[in-house]
Amino acid sequence: MADVGAEGGRSPLRVAVLASGEGTNLQALLDGVHGAEAEVVAVGADNPQAPALERARRAGIGTAVFPKDAYPDRTARDAAISAWLQEQRVQLVVLAGYMALLSADFTRTWSGRLINVHPSLLPAFPGIRAIQQALDYGVRVFGVTVHLVDAGVDTGQILAQCAVDLPSARHESEVHAVLQPLEHALLCDTVRRYARGQVRSDPEHPRRMLVD
């Protein structure tokens, strides 16, 4: 539950973003949601060179790096990430091109408060290189999914999806160019709805989320 602010409205949702690379989804959140319904309060990365960190710094947002070789194992690293997120009183964690797998402890701790954006219409083509997987299969409709993260690979409950007809697509780069702006829009839209309290479980159906 978001706090009620001084004006009687909700305080902005405190969002953290975990990234490994460019951070274009982070940038979309900074441009489209940050300072309105939600506040990006923390950006973490596994890779100290991730350009996402520089985007965060430019926006005056605190960053932290959790390099793989600084921890004995994934559980230890993820516990450190978790502790840091809790210190920042984070209410929602967004995976935005975060390439490391997360431990079961981490996904359990953040269950219902951890979302990912994936460039396919899940459950088709989970895991890495989803667009190439789809091209290799020969699909004609591509898409994007925003979903809650559970212990599986891209198996969590779906919050939003968006499809696009690309019957003649042949190359990953051309599909990526179409899907990337859709990822940005769908992620921002979902975070806004989450911040407004419009995302909740369906009491009649364990897999379904109600998103108003």
Added chain:
Amino acid sequence: MADVGAEGGRSPLRVAVLASGEGTNLQALLDGVHGAEAEVVAVGADNPQAPALERARRAGIGTAVFPKDAYPDRTARDAAISAWLQEQRVQLVVLAGYMALLSADFTRTWSGRLINVHPSLLPAFPGIRAIQQALDYGVRVFGVTVHLVDAGVDTGQILAQCAVDLPSARHESEVHAVLQPLEHALLCDTVRRYARGQVRSDPEHPRRMLVD
């Protein structure tokens, strides 16, 4: 290759339809394609009560029934269907709600000339009760696929797909009501393109079909 007719155009493609039930996809072909680019010349069913047979008779189209218990096994039944289709000089076989699995001999004989329409965005939700599978998973985008049939269950090369946003759908019947007209349109469109010679393999990609 279709024959060249007296007017210098192609002769209509000789199409057979196999059905088990209502035959609404057959009706769509009769209403939308029959007598134009294609001619439905034969309708087969495994079930003598299939209303699809009555639709065929009303349109003056020859029918045949291949009941399961009239043959020692699936291979024998499918061999009889194949022989009957060949007698009718069928060039394309459309599965339109045909619920029996086909033998590997049959799919090999008709390879590249056998298509199916399936109510999901394959490869997601192959097999029976695809819409209910999708609802159970909690997807928000549904769809329809027309594909070539190979020896697997809904694993053949995709010819056409069509997606539809139904983020609040809860019941199979409401999704079915939206998808059924899309099935009809996509199937008719694909048969038309096939009849015009616009469907061919992609020499650069074993899984992809080029559909102009």
